[in-house]
Amino acid sequence: MPAEPSPTLAERAERLAAEAADFAGVPRAAIRLIRSPYRICPLGAHVDHQLGRVTGMAIDRSILLAFAPTADRTVRLKSHEFDGLVEFALGEAADTSRSSWGCYAAGAVGALARTNGVKLTRGIAGVVEGGLPIGGLSSSAAVSVAYLLALETANDLTVNPVVNIRLEQYIENVHIGLNNGILDQSAILLSRRGKLLVLDCQTEQWELVERSPEAADFGIVVAYSGVSSALAATGYNTRVKECRAAAGALLDLAGIPDDGAAVLRDVPFEVYEAFVADLPPELGKRARHFFTENVRVLQGRRVWAQGDLVRFGELITESGRSSIENYECGSPELITLYDVLCAAEGVYGARFSGGGFRGSCVGLYRPGAEEAIRAAVDRAFPSAHPHLADRYELHFCTSDDGAAALSLNAT
Secondary structure (H helix, E strand, O other), rough: EOOOOHHHHHHHHHHHHHHHHHOOOOOHHEEEEEEEEEEOOOOOOOOOOHOOOOEEEEEEEEEEEEEHHHHOEEEEEEEEEOOOOEEEEEEHHHOOOOOOOOOOHHHHHHHHHOOOOOOOOOOEEEEEEOOOOOOOHHOOOOHHHHHHHHHHHHHHOOOOOOHHHHHHHHHHHHHOOOOOOOHHHHHHOOOOOOOEEEEEEOOOOOEEEEOOOOOOOOEEEEEOOOOOOOOHOHHHHHHHHHHHHHHHHHHHOOOOOOOOOOOOOOOOOHHHHHHHHHHHHHHHHHHHHHHHHHHHHHHHHHHHHOOOHHHHHHHHHHHHHHHHHHHOOOOOOHHHHHHHHHOOEEEEEEEOOOOOOOOEEEEOOOOOOHHHHHHHHHHHHHOEEEEOOOOOEEEOOOOOOOOOEEOOOOO
C-alpha cells in the first residue's frame, strides 16, 4: 500500500508551531521545537538488555514536539496520534496513569526530578506529532527524549546526552515497566547522518563509524506491517527473563558464582561454547542468539568501515534469521515482510525492527530500487495477510542526525 507523500520537516514544523501557539495561547514567536528521530538497529538485535554490543542509526523521520514553557508548573499536551488531552502539575507527575499516552511525559518529569541539582520550575504546553506509524522504530524512546529535551529547554537546563540516555532508560524501566537497555535512546541522541553508531552496552563506550569514501550510497526501507501494540504487553519482558535464566544456568554449569542478577554478557564465551548444549532448548536458543549476534556486530563494524554494504547486508539478514529461529520472535506478518524484503531486488539485507513482536521490518537498499521493492511487497503482503491490506505501509528513508532543539526559522 503506497504511503502518502511525506511533508518536509519545514512544512511539519510550520503547521505544528501554529497549532501549538493556539493550543498554548501564546504568540507563534514563543513556540519552541524539538525534533526526536526514529531509529533503526542494523545489527545488535535483542542484546542491549543483556549488555551486548549493538549498532544504531537515526532516520530522517521524527517525532516533533512544538511547545511553550508554562509559568504555572503544569504540563498540558495534545497528540496527533492519540485521543484526549494530558494535563498534570509537575508535582503530580507520579500520579499520572501509566495507561495514558501522557505517561512518557510524566516519566520525563519524574526522571528529571530525581537528578541532582535539577529543579523544574516551568512545565510545557504543546502538541506532539509522529512522522511514521508506531511500531518497531522506538517511538516510545523518541517521544520520551522529546519530552526530556523540551522540559530541559523550558527550564534553561543543559544536560549531557549521556545523562539523557540514563534519564530515558529510567522512564521506560521504572515508570513504564519495560526492561529494555540503552540502545534506543543512544541511537536517538548520538547518531550522525551517514555514520554507524556502535555501542558497547556493558562499558557504555560508543563510536560513530565512518564508511570508506568509495562506499556506495544506501537508503533505508521501513515496511510497516499494520500490527501495533504496546511493547510492554508483548513477549518482550518474557524474552528478557529467559536470557537472564540462560545466563544463570550457564554460570551454574561452569561452577561460577552467580548473584542472581547475571546477564549473558557476564558469561565468558568459552563457558557458552562448553555448556550451551546442556541448556534447556529454549534457553540454549536465547544464548545462541546473543553470542552469535555479538560476533555479527563486530564483523559489521569492520565491513561498514570498509564500505562493504553487500556483506553488511548479509549480516543484517543473518541477524533477522537468528531473531526468528533462536530468539523466537516475530509475528507471521513480520516474517512475511522479512522474507519479501530479503528477496527483493536492490535490498542489501533486512530484519525486524524493535522488539520484533509487532511493528516494522527495516532494510538497507540500493537507491534506485524503490519501485522494485514496492512491487515485491505489494505483490506478496496483501495476499498473505488480507486483513492488513489497507494498513501496511512502505517508507523510504535516509540516515539523519540525533535529537535536538530546532530553530523554527532554520527548518
